Amino acid sequence: MLETALGYQLSQVTASPSAGAIDGWMASSNLSMPHGGVPAGPPGLVQPPVTPAFQKHPRTPPGGPGLEYHMAGSEHLMKRARVGPSDEVSFSGSTHPPNAYSLDGLPKTVIRLLNQGSNVMSMDFHPQQQTILLVGTNVGEISIWQVGSRERMIHKPFKVWDLSACSMPFQATLIEDAAVFVNRCIWGPDGSILGVAFSKHIVQxxxxxxSGNLRQHxxxxxxxxxxxxxxxxxPNEQPCVVTCGDDMTVKVWDTVAGRRLYTFEGHEAPxxxxxxxxxNRIPFIFSxxxxxxIKAWxxxxxxxRAEFDGPGLWCTTMAYSTDGTRLFSCGTSKEGEAHLVEWGExxxxxxxxxSGFTKRSVGVVQFDTTRNRFLAAGDEFQIxxxxxxxxxxxxxTDADDELPASPRLRFNKxxxxxxxxxxxFSDTFKANAESSKAVDMKPKIVDGADKTKKLEVPWYS
Structure with a gap:
């Protein structure tokens, strides 16, 4: 999860928040008429907080309630947004005072190449063992790597654990096309649990x-x-997992027994x-x-509770700074215009x-934040x-000319x-000179100046 990768530890809320405690941006943004979140399971599984009195303004939905997104092009659209080779970078540097625009501490040197063997779709560092890397690929497999030793500790090919317990539509989908890829894989807040979201129906x-043991849960x-x-x-001391999908819904699940707690409806596209x-001690979700x-729940x-337009009006991801005080998003339009912004909450x-993006990015630009100071995004064969x-x-940096057009990236905590x-199809790690010496490497130094290289890279779909 983004919170885990950035070192954010979710607090355990034991008391209901007071009315009006949520930041004003939720109330002052373009609010939509409420779409009911459908609770599932007996009351009390999650104690809902006292709801602030938000003013609601009706919004006229666009022509047709998003049905076009369920056409055959929807799956292809999501594949274009997701699929592509991926790789990893590592660096270490000293801390810097605010507003000191120093290049010290930014990655300059490739120190690790991990050969995953297939296109990497998602990555996440363990929140405590910070050289442990979780990787998910375009063939549905997950791997856990020890970066320091280059050892692949765990490798799990895709497998449905209990097909008989799955829905008939999912079973029919697998019969028609057995190809499944990982859309996202993440560690839980303390690293004792991990989740994998797949391109068809299921979460594992x-x-x-x-000790490195991985067990099905x-x-x-x-x-x-x-x-x-x-x-x-x-939320409210209830361990949950939040999912979203092509069916235009957001769902909340109990991670102990797998019970569905809430279904949030109201989006008109996947x-x-x-x-x-x-x-302010109030748990919430952006989707x-x-x-x-973009909606807030x-x-x-x-x-x-809020609805507003993300820059680019297509695929957008959101992340807070490490200390949770500053909110950023990165979005890409269908025409390839990338927008990295900070929001005023x-x-x-x-x-x-x-500024600094190419006029037309290939694929969806991915980004991450670190140290309450830096932003990084993959664009134009560069980080x-x-x-x-x-x-x-x-x-x-172009990482020795090894990057795809829109590389994926992830910082550790x-x-x-x-x-x-x-x-x-390999994972590249970067370090500054000091850290590369510490691991007894002789890495290549990457020039920190701007470079623009156009390479012929196939588009995977």
């Missing part, structure tokens, strides 16, 4: 211990179509991403759909937009870096490692 939850037939994203949350967070709509049945409007306080790009995907 594993338990993991420090839950298999959930979560959505009709693809499960596009997954996030762990802990839901591309979810992000679980809390503010983004491929029509560009509480863990109750009263519908979305008190107003629900864009506070700043960062590009910004200081959060400046809209101008700091620098970029401390920001000492950054993983990025390569076009050679």
């Amino acid at each position: 939850i594993y338990t993991y211990n420090q 839950l298999e959930i037939d979560a959505h009709v179509g693809g499960v596009n994203d997954i996030a762990f949350a802990h 839901v591309y991403s979810v992000y679980a967070h809390h503010k 983004t759909a491929i029509d560009g709509k 509480l863990y109750d049945s009263l519908g979305s 008190s107003t629900g409007t864009i506070k700043k937009e960062y 590009k870096f910004w200081d959060m306080d400046s809209i101008n790009m700091l620098t970029a 401390e920001g000492s490692l950054l993983a990025v995907t390569t076009k050679a």
Whole structure:
């Protein structure tokens, strides 16, 4: 999950929040009429917080309630948004005072190449063992790597654990086409659990211990179509997993028994991403759909609390800074225009937009944050870096010309490692000179200046 990768630890809320405690941006943004979240299971599984009195304004839905997204092109659209080779980067550097636009600490040196053997779709570092990397691929497999030793500790090919317990539509889908890929794989907040969202219907939850044992825990037939994203949350001391999918819904599940707690309805297009967070002791969820709509939800049945348009009006992901005080999103339009922005939470409007993207990105630009200071995004065969306080790009690296057009990337909790995907189906790690010496490597030094290289890379669909 994004919170885990950035070092954010979900707090355990024991008291209901007071009315009006949620930041004003939720109330002041373009609010939609509520779409009911459908509770599932007996009352009391999750104690809903006291709901602030949000003012609701009706919004006229666009022509046709999103039915076009369920046409045959929907699955292809999501594949274009998701599929592509991926690789990882690592670096370590000293801390810096705010507003000091120094390049120190940014990755300059490739120190690890991990040969996954298939296209990497998703990555996440363990929140405590920060050289342990979880990887999911385009053939449905997951792997767990020890970055320091280059050892692949665990490799699990895709397998349905109990087909008889799955829905008939899912069984029919597998008979028609058995190909399944990983849309997202994430660690839970303490690293004792991990979740995998697949391109067809299901989510699988594993338990993991420090000795490296991985055990099957839950298999959930979560959505009709693809499960596009997954996030762990802990509202009111209830361990949950949040999922979203092609069926235009967001769902919340109990991670102990796999019971569905809530179904949030109201999106009019497949839901591309979810992000679980809390503010002022109030847990909530952001969801983004491929029509560009961003919604915010509480863990109750009263519908979305806010709705606004993400830049690019297509595929958008959201993330907070490590300390949870600053909110960012990165979105890409169907025409390839990328938008990396910071949101003003008190107003629900864009506070700043960062420059430096190519005019037409290939695929969906991915991004991450680290150290309450840096932003990184994969674009134009490069990893590009910004200081959060400046809209101008700091620098970029091409990782020895090994990156695909829109590389995926993930920082570990401390920001000492950054993983990025390569076009050679391997994971590349970067470090500064100090850390590379510490691991007794002789890495190649990557020039920190801007580079633009156009390579012929096939588009995977």
